[in-house]
Amino acid sequence: MIAMTRLVGKVVWITGASSGIGEAVALEAARGGAALILSGRRRDALERVAAACVAAGSARTALLPFDLADAQARAAACDLAPSLLGPIDIVVLNAGVSQRATFLDTAPEVFDRVMHVDFTAQADIVRRCLPAMVARRSGCLLAIASVAGLAGAPRRPAYSAAKHALAGLFQNLRADLVGSGVRIVTVYPGFVRTAVDRNALAGDGTPAGVEDPDVAGGFDPAPVARRIVRAALSGAVEVRVAFDVRMRLGVFLSRHAPALWASLAHRHAEAAWLAERAGRR
Template identity: 35%
Template sequence: MNIEGKTVWITGASSGIGEALTYALNKRNCKLIISSRRVHELQAVRSNCQNKDAVSIVPLDLAAYESMPERVQQVVAEFGPIDILINNAGLSQRSLIAETAIDVYKKLIDINYLGTVAMTKALLPHFITNKNGHFVTVTSLMGKFGSPYRSGYCGAKHALHGFFDVLRMEHAKDGIGVTLICPGFVNTNVAKNALTADGSSQNTQDKATQNGLSVETFAKKMIRAIEKEKFEAYIARKERMGIYLRFFPKLLHKVVLKSTVK
């Protein structure tokens, strides 16, 4: 697939990976719909684009997933056929299981899983009718194996893999593709915004996150994976080795526990 000129809807576009994707795809002459809860930040992203006229802002809160069918219908009616949906929005976590309030787990599931599923389901009939469409979902390496302090985050990301693997199986016949993007550490605010045990934000940066891939490098690799229509892409540095160690669960367990990552 050549992404040039495609109509792409990006969630979580106000910062980090979503922002970098917006700039990169704008240079590829894509017609972009960018979404997040923070309209002011979206406006700043749009103003930084080379071709601002090709970027439209649609405020969106994944937690309000019950209203997603109506919201998606409005967007399709206003902007016409959509080629690619990039499910990028989400929240991380930094807290021990024994200390974490159940409401924190609910919020992680509501936003990372149910919100993404609701948006995908709402757009699915549009893709089926057009016999064309590509769902790109940013999960995590934590969607393939676990790590301490991220139990709820890992659970939600694992769930996304289960859902989208089945979506791919059920709708390949309709010309619909699914790509799961699994980042390792990327230098974004994901750690600062991560939920702690009581639901408040961590507000500090992880060393591993700070030393992660730049968002610009990540976006280039992600776009390449989309164009190759990969089922899954693992975009990371040495933490990528965890993917292969999954086949040796006891060894993976030891390696993760020995790491200094929190």
């Protein structure tokens, strides 16, 4: 059991803190007494989350809104972050956007946008935050990947590719940084009940705006956030959360019986797609 008191005096920067998993992680870290930097694009949503974090026990909170897709804004945010509440102890790279379109139905610029937000921008934040952690010989970088970063998921071509890339980068960093004092943690969520499905991009880049039955029937964000915060404080390096038996079997089959898995995943995705479209009418 990890003592949450280990968060007192720690500065935690959470991207994508304005909703879903990031919001739940912020609240959980606040209960442990962490000082929080909350990022996302929507300032009003961040203000709501910050107020809830203060009520939950966070000593200090700061808002740092920016768009991950904007390289200049991202660089400015990384420069500013350590001056807000002191040196950053934990960065939770959680912000991301999903997809609901096949590869051929996804416009090339939409594919690139998802790759940029879900991978390139994450790598850029790592590049900018890591030197200070290495210099202090302490810190934790925690990436929220996905089950789609373990097994390519239907109708999520760039999302699956980006989450695989993120997982690969974090495995590389872990090996490169052995003995540095910096912890590199990857979390792979299964389905979690958030707005990820409604915010997912259609092939033309507009929000898909529909409820995915898998996400709607997924795990509650609060216990998922508890596991994530515990992972940041423990010796864990690769953590699967919101993984039911079906999810575990899917990842196993994708490795050991990939053709069978592809056919099962295709059938399941077609059924989910029909249900989503029925819900849209």
